Amino acid sequence: MIDNLSIDCVIFGFDGELKTLFIRRNTEPGLGMMSLPGGFVELDEPLDASPVRRLKELTGISNLFLRQVGAFGEVDRYPLRRVITIGYYALVKISDYTIQPGVDAQEARWISVKEVPELPFDHRLIFDAAVDKLREMVRIEPIGFNLLPEKFTITDLQNLYESILDTTFDKRNFRKKLAKMNLLVDLKEKQTNVSHRAANLYKFDEKIYQKLIKKGFVFDL
Amino acid sequence: MIDNLSIDCVIFGFDGELKTLFIRRNTEPGLGMMSLPGGFVELDEPLDASPVRRLKELTGISNLFLRQVGAFGEVDRYPLRRVITIGYYALVKISDYTIQPGVDAQEARWISVKEVPELPFDHRLIFDAAVDKLREMVRIEPIGFNLLPEKFTITDLQNLYESILDTTFDKRNFRKKLAKMNLLVDLKEKQTNVSHRAANLYKFDEKIYQKLIKKGFVFDL
DNA sequence: TCAAAAGTGTTGTCGCTACACCCATGT
DNA sequence: ACATGGGTGTAGCGACAACACTTTTGA
Numbered sequence: 001m002i003d004n005l006s007i008d009c010v011i012f013g014f015d016g017e018l019k020t021l022f023i024r025r026n027t028e029p030g031l032g033m034m035s036l037p038g039g040f041v042e043l044d045e046p047l048d049a050s051p052v053r054r055l056k057e058l059t060g061i062s063n064l065f066l067r068q069v070g071a072f073g074e075v076d077r078y079p080l081r082r083v084i085t086i087g088y089y090a091l092v093k094i095s096d097y098t099i100q101p102g103v104d105a106q107e108a109r110w111i112s113v114k115e116v117p118e119l120p121f122d123h124r125l126i127f128d129a130a131v132d133k134l135r136e137m138v139r140i141e142p143i144g145f146n147l148l149p150e151k152f153t154i155t156d157l158q159n160l161y162e163s164i165l166d167t168t169f170d171k172r173n174f175r176k177k178l179a180k181m182n183l184l185v186d187l188k189e190k191q192t193n194v195s196h197r198a199a200n201l202y203k204f205d206e207k208i209y210q211k212l213i214k215k216g217f218v219f220d221l
Numbered sequence: 222m223i224d225n226l227s228i229d230c231v232i233f234g235f236d237g238e239l240k241t242l243f244i245r246r247n248t249e250p251g252l253g254m255m256s257l258p259g260g261f262v263e264l265d266e267p268l269d270a271s272p273v274r275r276l277k278e279l280t281g282i283s284n285l286f287l288r289q290v291g292a293f294g295e296v297d298r299y300p301l302r303r304v305i306t307i308g309y310y311a312l313v314k315i316s317d318y319t320i321q322p323g324v325d326a327q328e329a330r331w332i333s334v335k336e337v338p339e340l341p342f343d344h345r346l347i348f349d350a351a352v353d354k355l356r357e358m359v360r361i362e363p364i365g366f367n368l369l370p371e372k373f374t375i376t377d378l379q380n381l382y383e384s385i386l387d388t389t390f391d392k393r394n395f396r397k398k399l400a401k402m403n404l405l406v407d408l409k410e411k412q413t414n415v416s417h418r419a420a421n422l423y424k425f426d427e428k429i430y431q432k433l434i435k436k437g438f439v440f441d442l
Numbered sequence: 443t444c445a446a447a448a449g450t451g452t453t454g455t456c457g458c459t460a461c462a463c464c465c466a467t468g469t
Numbered sequence: 470a471c472a473t474g475g476g477t478g479t480a481g482c483g484a485c486a487a488c489a490c491t492t493t494t495g496a
Contacts, residue, residue: 002225002303004223004225004226005225005226005305041294041305043303044296045296046294046295046296047292047293047294047295047305048294068291068292070289070291070292071268071289071291071292071307072268073262073267073268073269073307074267074268075265075266075267082223082264084226084262084268084305086292086294136361140357
């Protein structure tokens with residue numbers, strides 16, 4: 001273990017609103033507080049493998065969208081000694097996985113990004129930076145799809161984007177732009193058990209999705 | 222000194238083409254090779270202060286545009302031991318400063334981004350990532366202005382953007398868009414000693430520049 | 443007088459925004 | 470039958486790209 005180098009993860013999910021996964025710490029410092037899941041980097045582990053390992057422990061997820069937020073290195077950001085941390089953000093489909101609190105966590109919980117509690121150390125800084133990155137990234141890659149379940153309605157997608165960007169879109173215009181991208185596959189299925197007209201379900205077209213990412217596509221909605 | 226944590230800087234400048242500042246190493250490992258200027262972080266120094274100090278030593282520059290590129294942490298990226306490095310990129314006005322090779326450098330040189338030599342460790346990776354960041358950033362902030370001298374012509378500015386984005390623009394359209402931004406102040410001066418019609422000189426309007434940055438302006442040329 | 447870059451407007455096309463009503467389903 | 474969200478088309482406007490010639494200056 002490298003005791004002066006850690007990672008911290010901002011894990012985004014969506015189930016009607018944008019949420020982040022927090023754990024309640026069961027070790028000092030910060031015992032009892034909600035905080036970002038993180039941990040120290042192992043000596044024989046590539047840096048970027050560290051958050052992958054941590055997320056595997058915590059959620060069982062091994063295949064996910066993961067990016068660096070940045071390095072945080074104020075001298076006294078960690079109270080016990082000088083530790084630099086690398087922030088990461090991840091996108092996961094909440095529905096796909098069950099959360100398993102790791103050894104240093106008593107509890108793991110999805111919390112709306114609008115209701116984030118007080119956080120220890122500089123975690124608030126890391127969290128805010130991650131949200132900023134997410135908002136930048138959402139315009140460059142169609143990352144929204146990493147957050148939705150396999151089958152979703154166009155309204156789900158619209159809600160997701162509105163939730164991330166904290167804005168609203170015109171329904172018709174949103175659908176028109178989306179249609180032009182050819183990104184959605186009509187599953188010819190409908191919602192069930194909804195007390196209104198059932199919406200059509202879609203999945204996204206993996207190939208076109210990959211192509212768009214490579215192209216440096218601007219996903220402007 | 223924290224001997225497992227370093228920083229490396231990709232310093233961009235412009236004098237007709239986009240260039241980067243490299244040093245020739247006079248210490249092992251990598252003795253004699255051109256490499257990115259960098260160094261280890263001090264124990265009592267905030268992380269982001271480290272590249273500032275390094276650039277001050279190297280160029281005398283203390284006020285500059287500096288951003289993180291990312292953290293690089295493959296297990297064996299550095300041959301002697303496990304070292305994680307944080308990459309930074311900086312924008313400087315070549316004309317404003319004289320380069321002073323630091324204690325661990327024999328020579329410092331501006332090299333065109335199209336002629337970068339073989340680099341030690343993972344410096345090529347860091348360099349490429351920095352160029353990518355620069356290209357992203359150039360569309361979001363009018364950072365071009367950090368690279369030009371105080372007085373410049375519109376053609377200089379256009380060359381800069383073409384050089385960064387590796388493309389060409391229509392002269393009339395470029396000027397029209399620029400005019401709409403109200404970003405330039407006409408200095409009512411002209412070039413001298415050019416063997417063609419002398420171009421008008423401009424500086425940029427600091428206040429509007431700051432306002433645009435805050436607004437999350439998209440600098441789309 | 444020639445070479446080299448500066449500077450300047452118009453037009454057609456495309457994309458964006460704004461906007462209102464009927465449809466299907468469960469209660 | 471009513472409440473709730475699903476789903477659809479058009480018209481006007483603004484933004485963008487394409488395009489060529491005259492001007493100024495030094496050699």
